[in-house]
Amino acid sequence: MSDHAFSEADRAAVYKAIVSRRDVRREFLPDPIPEAVLKRILSAAHHAPSVGFMQPWDFILVKDLGIRRQIKAAFEQAHAEAAAQFSGAQRATYRGLKLEGILEAPLGICVTCDRARHGPVVIGRTQNPEMDLYSSVCAVQNLWLAARVEGLGVGWVSIIDHTALAELLGLPQTVQPIAYLCVGYVAFFRERPELEDAGWLARTDLTTLIHHDRWGQRE
Structure with missing residues (x-):
């Protein structure tokens, strides 16, 4: 075993946070988030890996009820536009799903990416701008896992026009919204993802996703 590995208890805690993280929509409580807790989860997000140590993220904390109603x-x-893309029973199932907690959660956090930060040439972006x-998405995942450790639920509102969101939040032209997150304490965490419980999709068997050396080569 590597001398740099975590202790068994610490390792178990990390994996527990990963497997018990959920996309929360309907279980939010109105309780406010203490500033110390909020600072810890934002610090975790800020310690995400970033291309060229660019740290392109910002965090907009949205508490104002009027702004949240606009979102x-x-x-x-x-x-509504998404529902029209499904048909038959799938459309009915989709319409019955609760897919956000914008007004129920006491806090919204918009994680952004400033694409102009540190100039046009950044180490690691020269071939893949x-x-x-992706770096800002890593910040989202760090925040999500840290929130789970703190007993906070997080829901990613992906069904939203980012142009409209950017306008509502007054983002500069070079700043792109990455995720609008609903954050708050919850009544409970589900044992399984809500979409899995609803029968929308099942978790894919990991062994079917592993390839060796080239695509399609199985062990």
């Missing part, structure tokens, strides 16, 4: 309206429009976007 909810933008979601509703996108939600989208790496800054």
